[in-house]
Amino acid sequence: MIRISQLVCGRGTVSEALKHRSKPVEEIPSGFIAFSEIKRPVVFWNVTRKCNLRCVHCYISASPSPATTSVFAAGKSGTAEAGKEVEEELSTEEAKVFIEDLAAMRIPLLMFTGGEPLVRKDFFEIAEYANALRLKTALSTNGTLISESVASRLRECGIEYVGISLDGASEQTHDEFRAQRGSFKKALQGLKNCVEAGLKTGIRFTVTRFNYKELPALIELALSLKVPRFCVYWLVPSGRGSEIYEQQLKHAEVLEILNFLYRKALELSGKMEILTVDAPQDAVFFLQKLKEDGLEEAYESGLKLLEFMGDACSAGERVANVDPAGNIYPCQFAQMPALKVGNVRERKFSEIWNDPKNEILRAFREKRKHLKGACRTCEFKQICGGGCRIRALSAFGDIWAEDPLCPLTEQAK
Numbered sequence: 001m002i003r004i005s006q007l008v009c010g011r012g013t014v015s016e017a018l019k020h021r022s023k024p025v026e027e028i029p030s031g032f033i034a035f036s037e038i039k040r041p042v043v044f045w046n047v048t049r050k051c052n053l054r055c056v057h058c059y060i061s062a063s064p065s066p067a068t069t070s071v072f073a074a075g076k077s078g079t080a081e082a083g084k085e086v087e088e089e090l091s092t093e094e095a096k097v098f099i100e101d102l103a104a105m106r107i108p109l110l111m112f113t114g115g116e117p118l119v120r121k122d123f124f125e126i127a128e129y130a131n132a133l134r135l136k137t138a139l140s141t142n143g144t145l146i147s148e149s150v151a152s153r154l155r156e157c158g159i160e161y162v163g164i165s166l167d168g169a170s171e172q173t174h175d176e177f178r179a180q181r182g183s184f185k186k187a188l189q190g191l192k193n194c195v196e197a198g199l200k201t202g203i204r205f206t207v208t209r210f211n212y213k214e215l216p217a218l219i220e221l222a223l224s225l226k227v228p229r230f231c232v233y234w235l236v237p238s239g240r241g242s243e244i245y246e247q248q249l250k251h252a253e254v255l256e257i258l259n260f261l262y263r264k265a266l267e268l269s270g271k272m273e274i275l276t277v278d279a280p281q282d283a284v285f286f287l288q289k290l291k292e293d294g295l296e297e298a299y300e301s302g303l304k305l306l307e308f309m310g311d312a313c314s315a316g317e318r319v320a321n322v323d324p325a326g327n328i329y330p331c332q333f334a335q336m337p338a339l340k341v342g343n344v345r346e347r348k349f350s351e352i353w354n355d356p357k358n359e360i361l362r363a364f365r366e367k368r369k370h371l372k373g374a375c376r377t378c379e380f381k382q383i384c385g386g387g388c389r390i391r392a393l394s395a396f397g398d399i400w401a402e403d404p405l406c407p408l409t410e411q412a413k
Helices: 002-010 014-018 029-034 094-106 122-134 150-158 170-177 183-196 214-225 239-247 251-267 282-292 295-310 350-353 359-365 375-376 389-396
Strands: 044-048 072-074 079-086 112-115 137-141 158-163 202-207 229-234 275-277 317-320 325-330
Touching: 002 275, 002 282, 002 295, 014 029, 029 112, 072 317, 094 350, 112 122, 112 239, 112 251, 122 137, 150 158, 170 183, 183 202, 214 229, 214 251, 251 275, 251 282, 282 295, 295 359, 317 350, 325 350
Parallel strands: 044 112, 044 317, 112 137, 137 158, 158 202, 202 229, 229 275
Antiparallel strands: 072 079, 317 325
16 A cells, blocks of 8 residues: 555654654554564455445455355365365354454454445444454445445444445446446445544545546545545456456556656645555655655655555555455455465464464565566565565466566566
């Protein structure tokens, strides 16, 4: 996640992060807990694989009736134990045990995602339990199920942020992505209900060749609705996203969008926070733009912040994913058997995530050692960490290959 507004406008400096490092964990603001020795990642939890929509780019292939597959408990070696079938979703009690562990290790944020989290019948019971344990929580949703009463209840159960997906500024575009007529109007109403309920909100826009021309209009729509955060997601070939990956942007289109977002971040400083997701190399682009424009102070501040935080790609270290069955992965786009690092039904998340012997996690945390192609020799690899590993795997069949979406590489042209 690249916080463009933070980089180009100088908000949230490294000095602010540094001054919290010497404090006891219980006194550190949640946003800075990740700087302690114990690894405490933001956890993206797919609470269900069910969804009332069937979006064409869903990274978990969620749908109203997800395919029924046998799910097996993983053994210590990470391989399935044949014949040991387990329930697809964590039960309410299993979910609470999981949440207790996350609260005990003081993770900075638990993101409820899916599928559509609000279709899970015990969602509010789980969210309220997390709130009672003082966990900071957020919700990733399609927004269509958020009535006024639901928005109020989200606020009451401690949800601090609601991210709602809009895939176009027009009803036709969004509804085509979401495979359901009327989903645009419902999502907009859900967004309005959240704003009126006093919830912090944001729009998430997955950009493709099909919809990228609507980006300016969508930002204007967000401003009109007084939405303070706008996240641009780059398409990742995971789940159904792999089926439409030919819609990934070309090099010139990527540059067009990055230049637009840079200008908007400067223009809307203090009014809206703008971010990109799933492309750590974006940070390098924005740093170069600051230098080209003679904004030396912002450039130096942004460079120090990125160097302090380490790899912009947080997978396997500052970001974790847990799927509906309790399987743990380095990030939400890495949900594949070869990248599974454990299961919370068998061992506590905190123990798995801080196990120095876990080969998959160690590889992700030392990713710069394994990078190949243009990423291996790039002078900026200390900052971006080599981009998205899942895009590299899809493009070249090698998880350590260069990220084909990088605007700095010849492969992107």
